[in-house]
Amino acid sequence: MENENHFADNKLPIVYSKRYAVHFAGLEKLHPFDSSKGKHIQQLLCAELSLENGDFYETTEITKEQLLQVHTHKYLKSLRWSINVASIAEIPALVFVPNFTLQKKYLRPMRYQAAGSILAGKLAMEYGWAINLGGGFHHCCSYKGGGFSPYADISLLILRLFEAEQSKVQRAMIVDLDAHQGNGHERDFKNVEDVYILDMYNAFIYPRDHDAKLTIRCAVELNHLTKDVYYLKQLKRSLMRALSEFKPNIIIYNAGTDVLAGDPLGNLSLTPEGVLERDCLVFSTFRSLGIPVVMLLSGGYMKSSSRVIADSIVNLQRQGWLGAKCPKNSNL
Numbered sequence: 228m229e230n231e232n233h234f235a236d237n238k239l240p241i242v243y244s245k246r247y248a249v250h251f252a253g254l255e256k257l258h259p260f261d262s263s264k265g266k267h268i269q270q271l272l273c274a275e276l277s278l279e280n281g282d283f284y285e286t287t288e289i290t291k292e293q294l295l296q297v298h299t300h301k302y303l304k305s306l307r308w309s310i311n312v313a314s315i316a317e318i319p320a321l322v323f324v325p326n327f328t329l330q331k332k333y334l335r336p337m338r339y340q341a342a343g344s345i346l347a348g349k350l351a352m353e354y355g356w357a358i359n360l361g362g363g364f365h366h367c368c369s370y371k372g373g374g375f376s377p378y379a380d381i382s383l384l385i386l387r388l389f390e391a392e393q394s395k396v397q398r399a400m401i402v403d404l405d406a407h408q409g410n411g412h413e414r415d416f417k418n419v420e421d422v423y424i425l426d427m428y429n430a431f432i433y434p435r436d437h438d439a440k441l442t443i444r445c446a447v448e449l450n451h452l453t454k455d456v457y458y459l460k461q462l463k464r465s466l467m468r469a470l471s472e473f474k475p476n477i478i479i480y481n482a483g484t485d486v487l488a489g490d491p492l493g494n495l496s497l498t499p500e501g502v503l504e505r506d507c508l509v510f511s512t513f514r515s516l517g518i519p520v521v522m523l524l525s526g527g528y529m530k531s532s533s534r535v536i537a538d539s540i541v542n543l544q545r546q547g548w549l550g551a552k553c554p555k556n557s558n559l
């Protein structure tokens with residue numbers, strides 16, 4: 228049916244590159260982020276699902292031309308100054324690191340991850356789903372980075388699909404379930420009718436971006452320490468509401484695991500089982516309707532996040548939501 232015969236049959240549409248990992252000669256330890264999250268998840272998936280490195284899709288680095296589809300020249304130029312990069316990475320000490328090193332050890336891995344999100348978008352149109360073991364930089368918009376988000380991969384992925392898959396993708400829904408408000412894509416898609424944003428976040432933490440909030444079509448503001456039962460009830464209700472208001476051709480699922488209890492930045496109280504249920508709810512809701520889902524990892528700042536994400540992907544597979552039995556996107 229599809230003409231994308233170059234996709235090998237035995238591969239899963241999970242995108243990963245060993246170049247995703249961030250290294251600052253030890254400085255990454257100053258940040259709560261697990262700088263090798265993608266690698267840890269990939270290793271766990273290999274063990275759990277009997278996969279090999281070659282069963283994943285690998286990406287190349289995003290080019291400057293691709294970045295310019297969303298970003299301004301001025302913004303990209305600003306990343307040549309370590310002081311600006313330090314502020315985005317939230318590691319003040321990076322001010323003293325030469326920009327060449329920051330490009331190589333931080334921004335280049337982020338450019339690989341951004342390219343991974345774009346590739347995942349393309350794969351989702353073929354397979355009905357795809358997961359990038361990175362990306363989800365939802366605090367970055369065309370002209371400004373922040374909150375560990377140097378490139379606007381969600382905007383880049385959506386614009387790429389609108390352009391390259393014109394006949395199949397005219398309407399995109401972002402389901403942003405990271406613990407933080409996704410102000411980057413919200414700023415980029417202000418007044419864009421064809422992008423619907425559902426955002427569920429802790430209202431009392433970064434970024435509290437009131438302008439960006441105006442773009443959210445379905446907002447759920449959570450209190451500190453929100454637990455599974457309330458969270459999942461609100462999510463179910465919001466997904467139904469979103470689907471009644473908008474008919475998407477693709478879902479960009481920003482699946483931050485900083486909703487987990489104990490996360491130093493998210494300050495919510497979900498259990499690992501709650502996260503598995505959350506991911507299952509998102510996949511089952513949309514995949515049962517034949518709507519492709521692209522999952523991006525976004526935030527998740529504890530070392531234990533990798534285990535939870537890998538468990539969740541395995542659970543999605545066991546529940547049948549990553550299999551061929553789900554309808555493809557041809558009936559939209």
Ligand SMILES: [Zn+2]
Pocket residue numbers: 405406407483485493525526527
């Ligand atoms: Zn977050």
